[in-house]
Amino acid sequence: MNDQQSQPHAHPDFLRAIAFRPSPRNPHARLISIMKRHLACLLVLLPLFTAAPSHAQDPDLIRLPPAEWQIHAADDPACATSGSTCIWHHLQDSEIAYSTAPVLWIRNDVVLTPAMQSASQLSLFTNEIASPYEVYISGHRIGTVGDMRTLRGPWDSNRVFSFPTSLVQDGHVLITIRLTPLLGTSTSGSRTLLLGTPAAVHDAFLSDTLKEFAAQWQHYLCFFAVFCVGVFFLFLYALDRQSTEYLWLGLLFVGTPLRRFFELATLVPMGFSNSAGFGFYNVLDPILFIANIEFPFAIIRRPVWKSFRIIQAITCLDLTSLLFLLPVSILSVRALSAMIHVISVIGPVTSVAFALTPLAYLVPLPACFRSPRPEMRWIGGAIAFLFIEDFTRFLDELNASGDVHVPSIPQAFPIGALTFDLRAFAYLLFALVMLVAMTVRFRRMQSRNREMESELEAAQTVQQILIPETIAAIPGLTIESAYLPATEVGGDFFQILPQPDQSTFIILGDVSGHGLHAAMTVSLLVGTIRTLAEYVNSPAELIAGLNRRLVGRSTGFATCLVLHITHDGLMTIANAGHLSPYLDGVEIPTEANLPLGLTLDVTYPETTLRLDANQRLTLLTDGVLEATDTHTRELFGFTRMQEISRRSAQHIAETARTFGQNDDITVLTLLRA
């Protein structure tokens, strides 16, 4: 049985119990216990509590800061008693966290106040000991956290141990703690251990918690507002899943305050263990660094540079924090320490990666400031501001490290009892500017998307009208067609026009560009084809007529192949920059020539050949050849096309589509009976 559970006056979950127990010593206690369940309210109302009562002079309480403790860096059961032979020296900062001793002892010989000596019970509040440990009072073990034999958790640091005053000897109590060092943790950090009557310890804990909030209420208030902005951006992303910049910005604005929340959770009770709070706090780190790189690139719709991809990968290597999220029954403290030691080897590399991350914010600045859109310039300004703020913080941290001294802007200004947190306000300002600018941008883009959808629908309607749904029956000729439009409307077109003399015009073309503009050019060409086909029998004349119609009317061009086939299989072909057809799997060389619409200074020679019985002629657009493998960026190309050129139109088109469709795909096959 756990020793702590055997203590009749100890509270295994003291912190939760204390929250719902009103105390006559602290008039705010009841209110605090209610507000703890409503953190948001607490953050808002914290200014009201900046004058919380202090227990500095409380005769029922003694604070035991780290500097008053002594350490014996070895395991010796005799250390629990005052007459032991253990060698003690004053505890140095971080000495426990970096000790190589498997087990060590710390002690504090405390002279009690008369009020404490007269009490029947005393309490000891411990915090920030993130490993199993045993607590002794005057040589008597009064409690254990975790299992010192197997060195497994729980690692919750905030505990209260009660003991009778009968253990007091001559007005003194000797407190000794036997513990296992765990890299990266410390004993007594921001708050000291507390010794006193149970009520005094309880009230001091509440008061300290309140002070933690009150000292930085504006900090938490700012980040709560940032969190709300983040939720708003995630909402925008839900409305527009194509715009990942809202997702990354939302994650940044939600994640940063959450990280602060978990940081707070390592100091004050939030309903889960300190180690979990520490773990979540650190797990958010690489996520935020990834988002910090993704957002600047997403806002200008550019892929993340490879150099920044490497930085992202390195930041993800810092998995130390994940270890703290493992169930405590899995790992012993020693195993955990060993793993942290191993991971800490890459610490300098991850630190460099973290330091380089803000450089990503420089990437979109030129595009933002060059943009004619005012909101983009606002976004650029906000990003530049954040970069400068980040850089000054970096300088501040360099100064704090003591290694170098560079001019920097202080990150906090004391104003009376409060501390003005420059970073929190800077981040809130950044969030608010982004909120306004990105909202304007979102509305503009939504409006533009609606216009584009409208244009797309119009273009698709035009395209559907111009692509024949059914192919006219031509005696002695079997014609198959396959038309696979790309996502956006392209410019492929074909016409099959039987002539009165039993010959047939077959025209296949591709207008460069997409959208309504391309569709209207197709419309112009098809109208011209239908008109010219009534008057000319020569493909060269027809194609020259198309060129005359297009020159000066379009900024792009159109490739086009005009084929005239008689009832006995005689084919005449004129080609304006289009892909050559395949005859029974063999590419037919046609005279190379300029596409339509570029210049009038061009003539179109004709090529004549015969389509014999059971021979297949295949015509296609460049959507087949330019199909591209998404991963390797390899083109479908001429070789693959030739290999399948004897197959059906549908097969060729589907093969190209599966390979990686980029553009409209049109395939026509002619099989002579």
Add this chain to the structure above:
Amino acid sequence: MQEQVTKVKTEEIVCAPGDPITVIRFTGDITSTSQAAVTGTYESLPPTAKRILLDFSKVEYLNSSGIALVIQMMIAASKKDQKIVTFGLTPHFIKVFTMVGITRYTSLHPDETTACAAFI
């Protein structure tokens, strides 16, 4: 497919007797979004640039809209009596360039050395 941005670098080299040769080196993809990179770069050349070398050796992809930009640039160059020589195209795009009649305006070469020799 993720489109690669078109990047352009212009420089002057002396690789053949006579006036310096202006080299326009393209990188990435050349598509309808490359108008500034292709047309803009060509139009920014000084009027003294009479011998132009186009380097496509680092171009990964050209679609029909990109080819249209290249043809328009070449037609404009022919009107200004500028000589254009091209190198670095893959066999696929050499065939495509030939089909669309670009060879009326430029010769196509496998590498920079043979392309320079075409100016002699």
